[in-house]
Amino acid sequence: MLIKMVIAGFGGQGVLSMGLNIAQAAMLEGKNVTYLPAYGAEVRGGTANCTVAISDDEIASPVASSPEFVIAMNQPSAVKFQHHIQSGGLFFLNSSLIEAEIVRGDIEIVRVPANKIADEMGGPRAANMVMLGAFTKKSGVVGLDNVLQALKYTLSSKKKLIDINEKALIRGYELD
Amino acid sequence: MDGNSAIAEAAIRAGLRCYFGYPITPQNELTEYMALHLGRRKGCTFLQAESEVAAINMVYGASLVGARAMTSSSSPGISLKQEGISYLAACELPAVIVNMQRGGPGLGSISAAQSDYFQATRGGGHGDYRTIVLGPCSVQELADMTMRAFDLADKYKIPVMILGDGVLGQMKEPVDFKREAPDVTPTREGALMGARGRASRVVKTFTSNPSELEEINWSLFRRYQLIKKNETTWDTFMTDDARLVVVTYGIAARIAKGAIKNLRAEGLKVGLYRPVTLWPFPDEPLRELSKNVKQFLVFEMNMGQMIEDVQLALAGQGEVSFYGRPGGVIPTPDEVGRVMSRLYYQKGLRS
Numbered sequence: 027m028l029i030k031m032v033i034a035g036f037g038g039q040g041v042l043s044m045g046l047n048i049a050q051a052a053m054l055e056g057k058n059v060t061y062l063p064a065y066g067a068e069v070r071g072g073t074a075n076c077t078v079a080i081s082d083d084e085i086a087s088p089v090a091s092s093p094e095f096v097i098a099m100n101q102p103s104a105v106k107f108q109h110h111i112q113s114g115g116l117f118f119l120n121s122s123l124i125e126a127e128i129v130r131g132d133i134e135i136v137r138v139p140a141n142k143i144a145d146e147m148g149g150p151r152a153a154n155m156v157m158l159g160a161f162t163k164k165s166g167v168v169g170l171d172n173v174l175q176a177l178k179y180t181l182s183s184k185k186k187l188i189d190i191n192e193k194a195l196i197r198g199y200e201l202d
Numbered sequence: 203m204d205g206n207s208a209i210a211e212a213a214i215r216a217g218l219r220c221y222f223g224y225p226i227t228p229q230n231e232l233t234e235y236m237a238l239h240l241g242r243r244k245g246c247t248f249l250q251a252e253s254e255v256a257a258i259n260m261v262y263g264a265s266l267v268g269a270r271a272m273t274s275s276s277s278p279g280i281s282l283k284q285e286g287i288s289y290l291a292a293c294e295l296p297a298v299i300v301n302m303q304r305g306g307p308g309l310g311s312i313s314a315a316q317s318d319y320f321q322a323t324r325g326g327g328h329g330d331y332r333t334i335v336l337g338p339c340s341v342q343e344l345a346d347m348t349m350r351a352f353d354l355a356d357k358y359k360i361p362v363m364i365l366g367d368g369v370l371g372q373m374k375e376p377v378d379f380k381r382e383a384p385d386v387t388p389t390r391e392g393a394l395m396g397a398r399g400r401a402s403r404v405v406k407t408f409t410s411n412p413s414e415l416e417e418i419n420w421s422l423f424r425r426y427q428l429i430k431k432n433e434t435t436w437d438t439f440m441t442d443d444a445r446l447v448v449v450t451y452g453i454a455a456r457i458a459k460g461a462i463k464n465l466r467a468e469g470l471k472v473g474l475y476r477p478v479t480l481w482p483f484p485d486e487p488l489r490e491l492s493k494n495v496k497q498f499l500v501f502e503m504n505m506g507q508m509i510e511d512v513q514l515a516l517a518g519q520g521e522v523s524f525y526g527r528p529g530g531v532i533p534t535p536d537e538v539g540r541v542m543s544r545l546y547y548q549k550g551l552r553s
Contacts, residue, residue, distance in 0.1 A: 061375070088369070089534055
């Protein structure tokens, strides 16, 4: 089973680290993974995205034509990537920042007010983790335990941030 | 681990002693990794040179005194290094050069491309020479081929180029390193170490005697023939019953493989032929394949470069089509799949 996802937003929103956590968690589960960032001139405030592929078999292409899952953290990403999602796929929207009309009727939409929740928790920069928690729950692609484990690895150089990120992740996971 | 860092770690484990580089996207993680990890190792040197030209000439000097040495860059920077590569080739010195290709010509774009195939496989600089060119397609292969590159360079006293691209450099995949870093980095035999107790050696690139230079060229040529015989490698995927074979290398091969898997599920008999050494180009096995396959599609992230090697190899056996995206545009598996299925039906391979 090959699963592909695209995670997109502003540079600085932590979209690349969300992708990295998912890839790392899937690797812990013994899956084949590829993580491909759209890289280069991206800076805080610019657009950034990454593609993650997870499979039991060897992954041929790290590039996704029509991902099963898309996470859009900002308005431009929601507009751009809604047309890429595979029919029947899941579209995660950061409803704190996205007002765009979603024209696709053949996909399931999950709205998560990620910034609002993160602000309420006193950690506005952990909005990505709220979304990652919601994604982990709804998609079932990786287990929460492994995402938490992956977080310890990806934040190994910023240990004091692990606590707030874990809390935000679990908060997102526990959303309805 | 990302591809750039994997190359750096593999190089250190292969006994790299000296790295010289100058920053350019999309290969900066390689230089960064070397700065963090190579410089700390006993007896090893990391240096950010003042230019690409300086970096390749530092490699030239380090190789001359027997150290395993490398440099890395991306397309515009590799163009600047060509004079140095030609000199390395002339002096029969081993070196490893990494090119994580980006869009061109000129300063181009910073996105992945395969537009330096001609430059890489035809020598690149002036003079009648070749370098071994390896075309990896995964982070694991980047690591494995880096180790192989150092061994080949020493074995044949030749510069070896790893021809990757921006996607391979930036993407992360799990990777296993097959060697541990040596405690003492190796020193090559025949290096210039001081002539005490023996006759002095001369390593030079200039002679005013054309006959002498002719003999040097012949000697290089004989070695190239040997490399072609011993080191040519390639890979195939589902070619046994294929009616259409896609010939492609590097990251493009990964994209094509994704498309082939999809088309196979629809019953189309499509296969993949992937040159692993780009020079020497694996022409014999392709010719062999053409006994059963008559339709070939060359797919590259450029306007058609490797297609010339494919046409030379096939020598009129079979029909060759081309699909390419230049400039740093990364095609999707669906896009390439549509080209394959159109061709499949147009050429009447369906029945």
